[in-house]
Amino acid sequence: MSIAVLMMSWGIGYATPIAYLLVGSDTDEVLRYDATTGAPIGTGVFVPAHSAGLVVPFGLAAGPDGNLYVASGGTDRVLRFSGATGEPVGSGIFVAPGSAGLVAPRGLTFGPDSNLYVTTALFTDQVLRYDGSTGAPVGTGIFVSPGSAGLAAPFGPIFGSDGNLYVASNAGTNMVLRYDGTTGAPIGTGIFVSPGSAGLNGASGLTFGPDGNLYVTSVFTNEVLRYNGTTGAPIGTGVFVAAGSAGLDGPFGLTFGPDGNLYVASSGTDEILRYDGTTGAPVGDAVFVSTGSAGLVRPESLLFFTPQVGIPEPSTLTLLATGLVGLLAYSWRRATRSSSGAASRPHAAICACSSVWSIEAV
Numbered sequence: 001m002s003i004a005v006l007m008m009s010w011g012i013g014y015a016t017p018i019a020y021l022l023v024g025s026d027t028d029e030v031l032r033y034d035a036t037t038g039a040p041i042g043t044g045v046f047v048p049a050h051s052a053g054l055v056v057p058f059g060l061a062a063g064p065d066g067n068l069y070v071a072s073g074g075t076d077r078v079l080r081f082s083g084a085t086g087e088p089v090g091s092g093i094f095v096a097p098g099s100a101g102l103v104a105p106r107g108l109t110f111g112p113d114s115n116l117y118v119t120t121a122l123f124t125d126q127v128l129r130y131d132g133s134t135g136a137p138v139g140t141g142i143f144v145s146p147g148s149a150g151l152a153a154p155f156g157p158i159f160g161s162d163g164n165l166y167v168a169s170n171a172g173t174n175m176v177l178r179y180d181g182t183t184g185a186p187i188g189t190g191i192f193v194s195p196g197s198a199g200l201n202g203a204s205g206l207t208f209g210p211d212g213n214l215y216v217t218s219v220f221t222n223e224v225l226r227y228n229g230t231t232g233a234p235i236g237t238g239v240f241v242a243a244g245s246a247g248l249d250g251p252f253g254l255t256f257g258p259d260g261n262l263y264v265a266s267s268g269t270d271e272i273l274r275y276d277g278t279t280g281a282p283v284g285d286a287v288f289v290s291t292g293s294a295g296l297v298r299p300e301s302l303l304f305f306t307p308q309v310g311i312p313e314p315s316t317l318t319l320l321a322t323g324l325v326g327l328l329a330y331s332w333r334r335a336t337r338s339s340s341g342a343a344s345r346p347h348a349a350i351c352a353c354s355s356v357w358s359i360e361a362v
Helices: 003-009 314-336
Strands: 020-025 029-034 040-047 057-062 068-072 077-081 088-095 105-110 116-120 126-130 137-144 155-159 165-169 175-179 186-193 203-208 214-218 223-227 234-241 251-256 262-266 271-275 282-289 301-305 348-353 356-361
Touching: 020 057, 029 057, 057 116, 057 301, 068 105, 077 105, 088 116, 105 155, 116 155, 137 165, 155 203, 165 203, 175 203, 186 214, 214 251, 223 251, 234 262, 251 301, 262 301
Parallel strands: 057 105, 203 251
Antiparallel strands: 020 029, 020 301, 029 040, 057 068, 068 077, 077 088, 105 116, 116 126, 126 137, 155 165, 165 175, 175 186, 203 214, 214 223, 223 234, 251 262, 262 271, 271 282, 348 356
């Protein structure tokens, strides 16, 4: 007999986490799709419309606690939902409206320091920083000052492998800016990708690829552009996914998937498209999530997400410990009554298999 058996008999167990694709939809929902096939999981709805006040889910981020964080652009807040169920954690509000000047959050990411970084628009044009555990502002909350290095209508942000912060700047600036990941000060002039470089027009989604280079969606030219991850210079012509490739229209969010391919939110066609992560060519017909699947409308953010396996509650651990004591006591009594007359004491053999601790009485 094993503790794993007791866990099953008591209804306690661990499921192997499965990755899925989350997409923010203009229907004020977060939708969920199979990470391999692109098919909706169940109804496809992971976070229902207006849950905890969700309106216009501009940005999605996986927290270090395994939960999902969403920038609610229409209600000026950052929301937190269970990474396992999609239900609000508590009230759901992680950063309240107006906290440190929060208005119209566009994008968010967790930094190397585990704090939360949020870009804001509507003429605030800044990056705010909040405690990654409590949601309280860190200091004044301002990490990158309004308009620093020409920042306007920012999207992103993302941290690079160098520990610095990269932000897409719009409203006619059409560039990517770089800030010190510790202080928030511009690095040099702050300009990493020059205005209009390789035809950049409407910079929105940013991601670093497996090759270390920077990939940027150019909304108004319907392209994905590629820049050297160290210098910010275009690689070749700079075009990675050609204009309108496989119907690409109004590209916003983008990310590399577990398979190494590039996934792009095509907001003008209400679908998610997939491109070869090395060449930028469409994978098949490129359609990964088909037009309007599960009610998808104007996708702008997407995230491959794997819920963390939870740690048992203290009460569960107490129950397991009690069961273990009983199991060892039973094993001892059985051994002492054995007709073999063996005097050796029973012992516990402990093994870790498939992420589940199993304790066998021998």
